[in-house]
Amino acid sequence: MTAAAADDKPRNAQTVKALLKLREMVLNGELPPGERVAELSIVDRLGVSRTPIRMALVRLEEEGLVDCLATGGFVVREFSDQDIADSIELRGTMEGMAARRAAERRPDRAELAEIRDCVGSLDALIRRRELSMDDFSDYIRLNDRFHSLLVDLAASAVLKRSIERILHLPFASPNAFVFVQSELPESREILSIAQEHHRSILEAIEHGEGGRAEALAREHSRITQRNLQIALSNQQQLDRIPGASLIRQRERA
Amino acid sequence: MTAAAADDKPRNAQTVKALLKLREMVLNGELPPGERVAELSIVDRLGVSRTPIRMALVRLEEEGLVDCLATGGFVVREFSDQDIADSIELRGTMEGMAARRAAERRPDRAELAEIRDCVGSLDALIRRRELSMDDFSDYIRLNDRFHSLLVDLAASAVLKRSIERILHLPFASPNAFVFVQSELPESREILSIAQEHHRSILEAIEHGEGGRAEALAREHSRITQRNLQIALSNQQQLDRIPGASLIRQRERA
DNA sequence: TCGCTGATTGTTGTATACAACGAATCATTT
DNA sequence: AAATGATTCGTTGTATACAACAATCAGCGA
Known part of the structure; x- marks a missing residue:
């Protein structure tokens, strides 16, 4: 609980950043449901490369927030x-x-x-x-x-x-x-x-x-x-x- | 149910191959619990590059079969x-x-x-x-x-x-x-x-x-x-x- | 005007290159 | 001999290059 290591950079800083940001964007509605999540557009917006974004998307898919398209890529899920x-x-x-x-x-x-x-x-x-x-x-x-x-x-x-x-x-x-x-x-x-x-x-x-x-x-x-x-x-x-x-x-x- | 598309190559063939094989290796005990899963050794054994292996490992982690080490990398989980x-x-x-x-x-x-x-x-x-x-x-x-x-x-x-x-x-x-x-x-x-x-x-x-x-x-x-x-x-x-x-x-x- | 075809663009999946960090090793010192 | 420090090796996380595939759009013909 001390103030130590406030901005401790973990090894996988980019991935967690991408995961957090992407989750936020999905929940915000910034990424509308049903729409394909284009990885390159995320690269521009987050300033990290495709690899961590990809990892984050896989995790979000397991979480159930996005779906894995059969044709490839991911879509924001929609809930009834x-x-x-x-x-x-x-x-x-x-x-x-x-x-x-x-x-x-x-x-x-x-x-x-x-x-x-x-x-x-x-x-x-x-x-x-x-x-x-x-x-x-x-x-x-x-x-x-x-x-x-x-x-x-x-x-x-x-x-x-x-x-x-x-x-x-x-x-x-x-x-x-x-x-x-x-x-x-x-x-x-x-x-x-x-x-x-x-x-x-x-x-x-x-x-x-x-x-x-x-x-x-x-x-x-x-x-x-x-x-x-x-x-x-x-x-x-x-x-x-x-x-x-x-x-x-x-x-x- | 027809015999059509028996060996239909999906787009992400390497990833599903890695996922299936890795899961099998974990369940086999070929990868013993507690041991770090070295990605390069898997590259040798499966003949696919690190990227799909990494994806598969993330999925296995979400499935609960491997754990994500704080220092980086993955370990096969152990169950009581x-x-x-x-x-x-x-x-x-x-x-x-x-x-x-x-x-x-x-x-x-x-x-x-x-x-x-x-x-x-x-x-x-x-x-x-x-x-x-x-x-x-x-x-x-x-x-x-x-x-x-x-x-x-x-x-x-x-x-x-x-x-x-x-x-x-x-x-x-x-x-x-x-x-x-x-x-x-x-x-x-x-x-x-x-x-x-x-x-x-x-x-x-x-x-x-x-x-x-x-x-x-x-x-x-x-x-x-x-x-x-x-x-x-x-x-x-x-x-x-x-x-x-x-x-x-x-x-x- | 409508439909079809071909090219072009965009996007993904995969492989690989690179840099930073950790672990193990070895040498040096006490 | 034990401890400690430096160095080397290995491994990961990240970025990027490349190829295959899908979708879109333009152009052509009916």
Whole structure:
């Protein structure tokens, strides 16, 4: 955590730069879905050679953000409403497994300290009178932390990898719709319900109740599903979620 | 299904060749786990240049068979017993989700035709007096087909992708331990139980019983877990499963 | 005007060249 | 002899050159 090695140049600096930038460009909509990603045009825009760009594209393809064309080259993928709902459901299922595994493992107090602290911080945050935009940003950070710690508690490298993979689809994130939700009148209630879920999941883990922990974690993901449905009914709000440009436009009457 | 284009050279022939060969070499144990994969040595052995090898290595890394070293280069990964069990459990969880989704979708007769046929063939196979090695090979083919059709019935591209990804770990396959099992005296009973699972999963889907379908699919995966435990208690048999060389040797007294 | 053909351009897949970094080796010193 | 420092070797990451293929566009003919 020291300030050492701030601009530590890794050996593969160009590749990670290309990967980060390309992912950003895809999520921005700067590279529209369905369009072929011309490697040379990226060379111009990023100032790195084709090789690292190619590597990054392969990784993005494995992540699921671009598709490998049979004729050669890559295309930015397009996602249907169903794809998004499926991603959220899959995350919920896997987090359910994580919660169950965590409960069955009977972690000791030391292992639970961090996530307890996280839930405590969330409690404090929710109790504030008014929730500013910054508060929502804090919520996102803490919420991310909770979900990440939950997966860690399952102590399964395989499961962790799989969950991290699905989270590469930005709209599968537990936070994908928080800012959409923040504009709803019932926003506070939704956050309270979510936090109640967090508390009971933790409680179930502490009590070693695997089945309950799994059911709760799944139920928790349905909040994201609800928020998705709300966003889907309002194009303006939908446009503000991460990776919005990747969503296939439904025909409108 | 015609005989057309048998040796159709795709554009990226070298890359797929490298990917296939490298995967084979890793699973063979030809490239021992923990050892750095020197690209130049692969160049000699495969007769393709470094570039396609590099691409293949990136893909293998995303598949989880090799790890990306911080210092640069790739290492063949090593898997603990727990990793294997976790992979099987994760597959079971995702197949459970697939079965539930399939049931909830209420597929019509036409959609169910293939999997019904598959279960029928399995029935016929199991009913034979004696099961030869070829019979077990047939079983593996049909079993693979059943699991694949089950995933297709869920009609979720996201889920399908995730399941296919976990199946890249060879010991996560539903068939990983069938040949080990084939040498057990109770082999036939295990196959009968598995087939009973297949039948009831299909039945639950036909009846639209999502919860039951999910529970059954999960239970079904526990057969693989049992077989894993059996294999783990007998090093000789363990060595015969696909990717055996990737399994970390436990210290023996 | 429409369709077909041929050339041209653009893009990818592959091979290779090059430079920087790390690891191992060997020599030197204490 | 052990430790330490310099040097050599090997390996990777990156850039670029080249060839094959696809797509596009112009021109020609009906």
